[in-house]
Amino acid sequence: MLEWFAIDLIKQAGEYIRQQIDERYEIERKTGKGDLVTEIDRAVEQLIVDRIQDAYPNHHIVGEEGISTGPADLTGTVWFVDPIDGTLNFIHQKRMFAISVAIMIDEVVEYGFVYDVMADELFVARRNQGATLNGRILPAIREHYVRDAFLSMNATWVTPNRQIAPEVLAPIVKDSVGTRAHGAASLELAWLAAGRVDGYITMRNMPWDYAAGKLLVEEVGGRVASLYGEPIRYDGKTSVLAGSETFVNDVVKHYVIAKGATPEVRPDLEIQPQAS
Numbered sequence: 001m002l003e004w005f006a007i008d009l010i011k012q013a014g015e016y017i018r019q020q021i022d023e024r025y026e027i028e029r030k031t032g033k034g035d036l037v038t039e040i041d042r043a044v045e046q047l048i049v050d051r052i053q054d055a056y057p058n059h060h061i062v063g064e065e066g067i068s069t070g071p072a073d074l075t076g077t078v079w080f081v082d083p084i085d086g087t088l089n090f091i092h093q094k095r096m097f098a099i100s101v102a103i104m105i106d107e108v109v110e111y112g113f114v115y116d117v118m119a120d121e122l123f124v125a126r127r128n129q130g131a132t133l134n135g136r137i138l139p140a141i142r143e144h145y146v147r148d149a150f151l152s153m154n155a156t157w158v159t160p161n162r163q164i165a166p167e168v169l170a171p172i173v174k175d176s177v178g179t180r181a182h183g184a185a186s187l188e189l190a191w192l193a194a195g196r197v198d199g200y201i202t203m204r205n206m207p208w209d210y211a212a213g214k215l216l217v218e219e220v221g222g223r224v225a226s227l228y229g230e231p232i233r234y235d236g237k238t239s240v241l242a243g244s245e246t247f248v249n250d251v252v253k254h255y256v257i258a259k260g261a262t263p264e265v266r267p268d269l270e271i272q273p274q275a276s
């Protein structure tokens with residue numbers, strides 16, 4: 001029931017984006033030149049929020065653009081909504097962005113949906129019932145070590161940044177088969193679940209970026225943790241390390257802990273680079 005409602009909603013939002021993508025729309029800067037929001041992001045979130053509030057007035061919504069006032073805590077039913085994940089791709093490439101929606105019930109994510117709007121690929125995960133891509137069941141994830149993994153990771157994290165010392169992640173880039181920066185966290189996790197990449201690493205994601213994709217990865221037998229191997233929380237910013245159990249263990253043990261990188265204490269605090 002909830003699943004079909006969500007799918008219908010996401011497909012409607014996708015259709016709206018496809019209609020608007022070649023039209024003129026306003027673009028605003030949020031925190032900087034790489035952090036933009038368009039009027040389409042806001043309109044899509046509004047459309048999704050209106051429909052959820054109409055059908056389920058008791059549900060809460062945590063959306064990136066803050067159209068709905070979020071809940072005080074994560075009890076009851078909470079929707080995590082990213083109306084356009086990969087806004088830079090949406091603006092510049094007109095493809096490789098997704099609508100990401102997750103439904104959490106009593107603090108457990110029960111459903112995850114990632115919709116690649118331009119490719120018309122809908123990834124759906126239902127907790128303990130597996131994951132599908134356009135209705136086809138996704139097979140179990142294949143085990144990989146870093147040395148035989150094809151990775152999705154943004155180059156930012158191996159340049160000086162406020163989250164991690166570049167020398168922690170640089171050896172992973174060097175040892176892996178290859179890295180790609182796809183620019184849409186939810187899609188990168190969905191592609192991991194579909195076996196198109198073998199690992200995903202980022203130092204800064206929000207729950208609306210990863211909640212749906214995390215369930216997709218878990219439902220094919222993969223693991224999603226912080227870079228330090230800790231469970232992921234849903235109350236703020238976090239690093240995300242995703243892949244097979246073998247891959248995640250390999251990264252945590254042989255790269256992160258081996259480098260003495262410090263775990264995040266609070267997800268809302270930024271990690272300062274290690275002294276070199």
Ligand code: IPD
Binds near residue numbers: 082
């Ligand atoms: C961003 C994308 C990007 C990730 C950022 C996200 P947005 O989402 O998922 O790949 O690296 O952390 O904020 O802003 O395009 O929805």
Ligand code: CA
Binds near residue numbers: 036037064
């Ligand atoms: Ca954004």
Ligand code: CA
Binds near residue numbers: 082085086185208
């Ligand atoms: Ca996002």
Ligand code: CA
Binds near residue numbers: 064082
């Ligand atoms: Ca977004």
